[in-house]
Amino acid sequence: MEHTEIGVVHTSFTRADPEDVAALSTFGVATIHEAMGRTGLMRPYLRPVYPQARLCGTAVTVLLQPGDNWMLHVAAEQIQEGDVVVAACTTESEDGFFGELLATSFRARGGQGLVIDGGVRDGADLEKMDFPVFSRAINAKGTVKATLGSVNVPVVCANALVRPGDIVVADSDGVVVVPRERASEVAEAAARREAGEESKRARFRAGELGLDMYDMRGPLAELGLRYKD
Numbered sequence: 289m290e291h292t293e294i295g296v297v298h299t300s301f302t303r304a305d306p307e308d309v310a311a312l313s314t315f316g317v318a319t320i321h322e323a324m325g326r327t328g329l330m331r332p333y334l335r336p337v338y339p340q341a342r343l344c345g346t347a348v349t350v351l352l353q354p355g356d357n358w359m360l361h362v363a364a365e366q367i368q369e370g371d372v373v374v375a376a377c378t379t380e381s382e383d384g385f386f387g388e389l390l391a392t393s394f395r396a397r398g399g400q401g402l403v404i405d406g407g408v409r410d411g412a413d414l415e416k417m418d419f420p421v422f423s424r425a426i427n428a429k430g431t432v433k434a435t436l437g438s439v440n441v442p443v444v445c446a447n448a449l450v451r452p453g454d455i456v457v458a459d460s461d462g463v464v465v466v467p468r469e470r471a472s473e474v475a476e477a478a479a480r481r482e483a484g485e486e487s488k489r490a491r492f493r494a495g496e497l498g499l500d501m502y503d504m505r506g507p508l509a510e511l512g513l514r515y516k517d
């Protein structure tokens with residue numbers, strides 16, 4: 289990635305097609321990740337603040353400085369209906385950058401949730417509000433407003449590149465990023481994959497074995513697998 293700009297807010301960028309966002313919202317993260325050729329996943333240390341949390345939306349990106357949540361307030365103004373805020377940090381930081389007050393602000397602007405490679409607090413309130421948040425920590429420790437970061441620059445969040453306008457999907461399995469140019473192709477591949485899984489599910493339910501469904505007996509015998517009484 290090119291040198292990241294600090295102290296800049298990009299106010300206009302192309303958002304993914306809402307039809308593609310709606311299509312992707314029907315699939316689980318594992319299916320989307322597989323449909324993308326097993327790419328786009330954030331690291332699994334990002335966890336939902338409450339088990340039912342789930343989100344799908346277009347990314348407004350934020351680059352935070354450690355222990356400083358100023359740029360989340362700056363980002364709130366850039367949120368449009370259907371957006372998800374994706375926040376990375378210039379240096380690893382697990383402080384509580386975000387809580388129910390900021391969630392209330394994001395929601396009022398149309399925000400659908402937050403993915404943050406940092407900490408958040410007010411977990412019980414976030415669950416009560418059903419405002420989906422995926423974070424690396426839950427931490428009561430407060431933050432300051434003293435240093436500039438950026439809004440709507442490309443960021444690397446938990447090892448995944450996210451550009452403003454890309455689609456982010458998160459559920460209890462993890463967080464995946466779909467580049468907006470690939471969204472409709474990925475949604476089609478995900479639908480094909482789900483149809484394939486449905487037919488396999490029906491066969492498993494009927495008692496068929498993966499050993500036969502996937503023609504595994506020959507290769508296992510060739511490698512010398514032996515059955516003993």
Ligand SMILES: O=C([O-])CC(=O)C(=O)O
Pocket residue numbers: 357384385386387388389390391409410430431
């Ligand atoms: O106020 C903060 O800095 C973070 C927080 O707890 C909230 O948004 O409710």
Ligand SMILES: [Mg+2]
Pocket residue numbers: 387388389409410
């Ligand atoms: Mg709070």
